[in-house]
Every structure is written in C-alpha cells, then in structure tokens.
Amino acid sequence: MKFSTRGRYGVVLMVDLAMSNGDAPISLKSIAERQNLSEHYLEQLVAPLRNSGLVRSIRGAYGGYTLAKQASEITVGDVIRILEGPITVVDEPDELxxxxxxxxxxxxxxxxxxxxxxxxxxxxxxxxxxxxFYI
Structure with missing residues (x-):
C-alpha cells in the first residue's frame, strides 16, 4: 500500500502544527519553508482539514493555522481518510x-x-x- 503525497504531506503539516504546541498561529509559508514543501500545495491540503474540524484558521496579520483539537486526539488515520478517502488495499475483487x-x-x-x-x-x-548531540 502506498499513500499519495496528499496523505503524507497532510500528516507532515499536522505534525508541524502540533510541534508549535498551539502557542500562536503558524503560517503555511513558514511550514512550507521548514518542511521544504510547496505553500500552494499545503493550501490545498489545509482546506479539507479545516472543513473537517481538525485545523482552525485565524485571520489577520498574525494569523495562520492551529490544530482545532489536541494533537493526542487526532490520529494519522483521521488525516489520511480526510485527504485520501477510505483506506483500501486493492481495488479489484479476487475471491481467492x-x-x-x-x-x-x-x-x-x-x-x-x-x-x-x-x-x-x-x-x-x-x-x-x-x-x-552529533553536531
């Protein structure tokens, strides 16, 4: 089974937001720079996460995104299903x-x-x- 970049990058986005501990909203630009991802692509991912209630957006000059729930209440499965749909192993029926x-x-x-x-x-x-310790 292979997850698409939508699912993988969505998890990266959520982990990055969790790392901030909810101290302040995080801009997608800063996440994109830190994670070496496209800001435009992150915008596409954050919309369904926001619509599903996992992410909250805050407008304004110091706005950005935060987790809408505690990171301990959000599973990887939640993120993957929102961004990729139901998890399946094979698409073709094979009775055997x-x-x-x-x-x-x-x-x-x-x-x-x-x-x-x-x-x-x-x-x-x-x-x-x-x-x-190794640097």
Missing part, C-alpha cells in the same frame, strides 16, 4: 484473496488509528534533540 486483503486493510487501519499526531510530534522532537 479477499479474506487476506481484508485482514491487511484491518491491520493498516488499526495502526493508523492507534498512532496520534502527538506521538509523531514527540518522536520528531526526540529525533531533532538527538541530532543536536
């Missing part, structure tokens, strides 16, 4: 392998639904912190 693909789909969903944006943000903080 249907049970196998269904088991695989269930396990993929389980992992995505058990992994929160907060867990990924913590992992990133640890990795970034560990990198400092």
């Amino acid at each position: 392998l249907d049970d196998l693909w269904e088991k695989v789909r269930i396990q993929i969903n389980k992992v995505l639904d058990e992994t929160t944006i907060e867990q990924l943000a913590e992992k990133k903080r640890e990795n970034d912190q560990n990198l400092m």
Whole structure:
C-alpha cells in the first residue's frame, strides 16, 4: 500500500502544527519553508482539514493555522481518510484473496488509528534533540 503525497504531506503539516504546541498561529509559508514543501500545495491540503474540524484558521496579520483539537486526539488515520478517502488495499475483487486483503486493510487501519499526531510530534522532537548531540 502506498499513500499519495496528499496523505503524507497532510500528516507532515499536522505534525508541524502540533510541534508549535498551539502557542500562536503558524503560517503555511513558514511550514512550507521548514518542511521544504510547496505553500500552494499545503493550501490545498489545509482546506479539507479545516472543513473537517481538525485545523482552525485565524485571520489577520498574525494569523495562520492551529490544530482545532489536541494533537493526542487526532490520529494519522483521521488525516489520511480526510485527504485520501477510505483506506483500501486493492481495488479489484479476487475471491481467492479477499479474506487476506481484508485482514491487511484491518491491520493498516488499526495502526493508523492507534498512532496520534502527538506521538509523531514527540518522536520528531526526540529525533531533532538527538541530532543536536552529533553536531
């Protein structure tokens, strides 16, 4: 199974917002620069995330985006499904392998639904912190 850039970059966007701890709204421009992504592409991703209630936008000179919920309440599965739709393993029915693909789909969903944006943000903080010891 391979997730598109929509899903992968959407998770990156959400983790970046979680890293700010909700201190202040974050501009898409700053996220794009930090993550080396297209600001225009992030604009396309943030709209469905905002419409679904995972992200909140704040207007004005010091505006930007924040998480609408606690990062611990948002799963990777939530983000992927909003940006990519239902998670499927294969598109073609195959009676011989249907049970196998269904088991695989269930396990993929389980992992995505058990992994929160907060867990990924913590992992990133640890990795970034560990990198400092080698510089």
